[in-house]
Structures are given as structure tokens and as C-alpha cells.
Amino acid sequence: MLERGCSATGIELNKLKFEFATENISIHINSGRATLINKNVYEEEALATLKEKFDLIVLKDVIEHIPNQEKFIPYIKQFLKPSGRIFFGFPPWYMPHGGHQQICESKWLGFLPYFHLLPISLYRAVLKIFGEHEGTIHELLEIKETGISIERFERIVVDSNYEIEKKQPYLINPIYEDKFGWKPRKQFSFVNKIPFLRNFITTCVYYVIRKK
Structure with a gap:
């Protein structure tokens, strides 16, 4: 997105990862298109910097690492512009390697x-x-x-007064193409209709959600 001229702000709590990211996108930081913040998202300083700023929040392979998702998912709503969207991509906990x-x-x-x-x-x-x-x-x-399941994630989203705009489960995670050369494959529609059991053979799910 940065290469297409978008501006972006990233927040990273881990100091080492923050330093790595800063070095990795230094050209965009120096151009003013990117900003990185080494703060806890719940801190007042982070809140003042981020509130009502974003058209899109991207949480790819993030939500399954965050404690107390029931608190976090409704909390980040305040960082969205009125027409903003949040993208989530995560492996369901029960999938074959959901424990990382x-x-x-x-x-x-x-x-x-x-x-x-x-x-x-x-x-x-x-x-x-x-x-x-x-x-x-x-x-x-x-x-x-x-770790978080499909059902629990969707329940939190609904309880947090969001609506799911788009959802795409995958049998073969798109990231596996870079890792293993495997072509992405969407999950079979009949599997998507089987609550709980679908978690065991769905390697990731993508969601786009928005405020109601």
C-alpha cells in the first residue's frame, strides 16, 4: 500500500520488532508516508495519536496473539473513520498448526x-x-x-456492534504460496456451513468488518 502512495501508521509493542520494522521501511518513514509507534495501544499517548484516523485497519496474523479479544476488538473501533473498515486474517485455533x-x-x-x-x-x-x-x-x-476460533471471533464482532461485510475462509492459506509454493484454495462451501468442525480444516479466514 505504501508503494501505491497510501500513508500508513503501524503500532508495535515489542521493541526488537519495532526496530526491525523501522529499518525495513525506513525509506517510507523518511518520505513521511509511514509512521511507527512503539507504544501499547491502550496508552493515552497512543490513543491521542490514533483516534478517528484510519480508512483501513489491517490485523493480519495478529488477533490470535492478543489477550482479551473481547476488550480489544470493540476498543479499536474508535480509531476508524466513520466509513472505515477493519481487515482481519487469522488461523483458527483448532486448525492443524493453529498453535504456531x-x-x-x-x-x-x-x-x-x-x-x-x-x-x-x-x-x-x-x-x-x-x-x-x-x-x-x-x-x-x-x-x-x-488462540481464537471462527465462532468466537464472529460472536465478539457481533457483540461489539460491528457487521461482517466480507468473509473468506481458506482450505489452503494464501501465505502458503510464498512459504511452500502451494496455490491458495478457498474452503469448500459445505465445510463453511459446519460449525466448530470447520475450524479443524480451515487454515485461515479473512474478514472485512465495519461499524454498524
């Missing part, structure tokens, strides 16, 4: 589907048995706490 276990150092665990659905104590034990570092274990357990 691909970050494991063990290649076997990285490819093992669904084991993130084990009870927490057993999940932690398996990670330790395979020699994962404490930092990795901590990150994976955090994701286990914040």
Missing part, C-alpha cells in the same frame, strides 16, 4: 498437526521432552491462551 508449533526447534514437532490441542500440562511436558527452550515454550503457551 512451526516455531519449534524440533522439526518433528514443527510438522506435527493438532498436538497444540493437548491439555496445557501435557502440552508443556511434550515440549520439554523434545528439548524446546523455555522461551519457546512460554511463547507457545501464550498462544494457547489467546
